[in-house]
Amino acid sequence: HGSGRRARMVVEDSREALAAAAGCHPSEIIFTSGGTEADNLAVKGLYWSRRDADPRRTRILCSPIEHHAVLDTVQWLEKHEGATVVWLPVDHEGVVSEEAIRAELAAHADSTALLTVMWANNEVGTVQDIPAITALAHEYGVPVHTDAVQAFGSLPVNFRAAGVDTMAISGHKIGGPVGVGALVVGRAVKLTPVMHGGGQERDIRSGTLDTPGIAAFAAAAREATENLPAESARLRQLRDTLIAGVEREIPDAVLRGAREEQSGDTDRQGMPRRLPGNAHFTFPGCEGDSLLFLLDLAGVESSTGSACTAGVPRPSHVLLAMGLSETEARGAQRFSLGHTTTSADVDTLLNALPGAYERAKKAGMASHVSSIQTAGTGFTS
Numbered sequence: 364h365g366s367g368r369r370a371r372m373v374v375e376d377s378r379e380a381l382a383a384a385a386g387c388h389p390s391e392i393i394f395t396s397g398g399t400e401a402d403n404l405a406v407k408g409l410y411w412s413r414r415d416a417d418p419r420r421t422r423i424l425c426s427p428i429e430h431h432a433v434l435d436t437v438q439w440l441e442k443h444e445g446a447t448v449v450w451l452p453v454d455h456e457g458v459v460s461e462e463a464i465r466a467e468l469a470a471h472a473d474s475t476a477l478l479t480v481m482w483a484n485n486e487v488g489t490v491q492d493i494p495a496i497t498a499l500a501h502e503y504g505v506p507v508h509t510d511a512v513q514a515f516g517s518l519p520v521n522f523r524a525a526g527v528d529t530m531a532i533s534g535h536k537i538g539g540p541v542g543v544g545a546l547v548v549g550r551a552v553k554l555t556p557v558m559h560g561g562g563q564e565r566d567i568r569s570g571t572l573d574t575p576g577i578a579a580f581a582a583a584a585r586e587a588t589e590n591l592p593a594e595s596a597r598l599r600q601l602r603d604t605l606i607a608g609v610e611r612e613i614p615d616a617v618l619r620g621a622r623e624e625q626s627g628d629t630d631r632q633g634m635p636r637r638l639p640g641n642a643h644f645t646f647p648g649c650e651g652d653s654l655l656f657l658l659d660l661a662g663v664e665s666s667t668g669s670a671c672t673a674g675v676p677r678p679s680h681v682l683l684a685m686g687l688s689e690t691e692a693r694g695a696q697r698f699s700l701g702h703t704t705t706s707a708d709v710d711t712l713l714n715a716l717p718g719a720y721e722r723a724k725k726a727g728m729a730s731h732v733s734s735i736q737t738a739g740t741g742f743t744s
């Protein structure tokens with residue numbers, strides 16, 4: 364009926380817009396509930412289909428700096444599905460070693476199910492050379508998944524040009540709604556579905572489609588990609604002002620992740636080495652949570668970047684993989700810039716930071732949040 368056809372038209376128009384933004388064919392877009400589901404579908408789906416075709420293929424090559432959506436999925440496959448996870452080394456900037464990938468594939472390509480490396484890291488902003496990594500894996504016939512949740516909408520991401528087999532993207536990272544995303548799946552790629560049901564989305568992802576969410580995701584993608592060159596240049600400039608300001612105000616602070624040689628200077632066909640909207644530092648002698656709390660009091664919202672398990676702050680797995688000690692990793696703070704960020708916001712941070720850092724250092728490493736709360740609010744405990 365007419366209403367059903369109109370809904371379908373909205374979905375198909377959105378699929379076309381997203382395909383144009385991601386550099387793929389519309390039929391390669393598989394809508395999901397977000398980046399987490401897209402990563403699960405890609406990693407489990409590729410693993411099961413490759414292992415079913417040849418039971419020797421149980422190795423998964425994975426970077427140790429992946430988001431938990433990939434990290435926990437490969438660990439689940441290791442625990443429940445007989446996978447062997449090979450952790451690829453990264454350098455101090457968080458760049459995955461291509462030599463290690465080559466050595467691993469040269470020795471074990473026949474028993475490798477897939478390789479998964481994220482396009483850009485959500486904590487330290489490091490951008491990988493995904494086309495080069497993919498070309499390498501394909502030399503050995505191994506499919507590649509990339510988590511492009513952070514890269515899509517911020518970098519010139521093109522599925523076809525990168526050559527990857529599957530690519531995860533998410534709505535809420537580009538100004539769209541939470542709860543919608545997509546896995547881009549190359550037409551020749553075989554994936555075993557995770558969800559079973561009505562056979563929607565080429566039978567790869569069953570379930571009634573979220574038409575309004577999909578329409579909003581497509582609108583955000585259109586806007587983000589149309590404005591990408593200008594907006595990323597604007598953000599890069601703000602980010603570099605922020606980085607220079609933090610290094611001037613707090614000489615002890617250490618920038619983590621890759622440093623762009625010069626603002627806008629790129630050596631890999633227009634692909635920068637760091638996300639335009641990411642600045643990440645470690646601040647020696649303080650707990651990241653304390654700094655976060657004190658900055659929040661001053662109206663600056665930042666992130667420690669690391670997961671908190673049952674209220675206990677744990678050092679970031681990303682920073683540990685980059686070679687930092689647990690103590691160094693605990694003073695981490697990520698500043699993210701987006702389309703609403705202005706130079707006044709950067710000034711607010713730079714004004715608030717020295718005082719917040721001094722107080723955070725006094726609170727020390729051990730009794731972080733409770734002592735800060737006492738100090739910040741005038742309450743005594």
Ligand code: PLP
Nearest residue numbers: 397398399430432485512513533
């Ligand atoms: N991958 C990366 C790199 C992310 O930053 C995120 C979100 O924080 C995800 C995956 C998960 O995406 P979603 O929140 O849409 O499930």
